[in-house]
């Protein structure tokens with residue numbers, strides 16, 4: 001970790017981090033399923049163009065990428081009625097355990113709620129349950145889909 005200040009910004013305001021964000025999302029969630037990097041760069045570009053519905057946050061220290069989280073319309077095919085979602089939460093390993101992941105998740109959730117949504121949703125493997133519950137997410141469902149995911153929500157205060 002570093003003593004330097006971590007800044008969290010909308011990726012639209014820091015587009016030079018686009019490639020780093022796409023790389024991390026691809027490696028974590030898409031490459032293991034055989035998708036090419038171009039698949040996720042396309043999706044990310046599309047999500048940035050859809051101003052009202054999608055958001056991608058990037059955390060950085062000066063020019064160094066630190067982490068990311070997104071707000072997207074749909075993240076779980078078993079729950080097509082729920083929207084929006086916080087998704088693709090990632091912090092680079094050297095920066096983990098210092099509160100950055102928690103901070104970026106909450107900033108993404110609050111940004112989603114600020115657009116007028118009554119609730120924002122998130123799905124995760126059960127191993128992350130303590131992390132999200134500690135941040136104030138409500139566990140709504142367990143064992144959803146073949147990955148047996150937890151589904152959480154956060155509501156406007």
Ligand SMILES: CC(C)(COP(=O)(O)OP(=O)(O)OC[C@H]1O[C@@H](n2cnc3c(N)ncnc32)[C@H](O)[C@@H]1OP(=O)(O)O)[C@@H](O)C(=O)NCCC(=O)NCCS
Nearest residue numbers: 089090091095096097098099100101102103124128130131
């Ligand atoms: C999950 C992930 C985003 C967390 O990022 P992070 O920056 O380490 O998150 P935080 O630092 O906010 O919290 C992590 C842990 O550190 C603890 N922590 C937070 N601030 C701390 C501090 N100042 N000092 C010590 N520990 C701290 C938290 O309590 C939390 O503990 P827990 O794991 O027992 O819940 C990160 O591990 C990651 O990118 N993992 C791979 C991708 C992934 O799994 N994404 C989530 C998909 S649902």
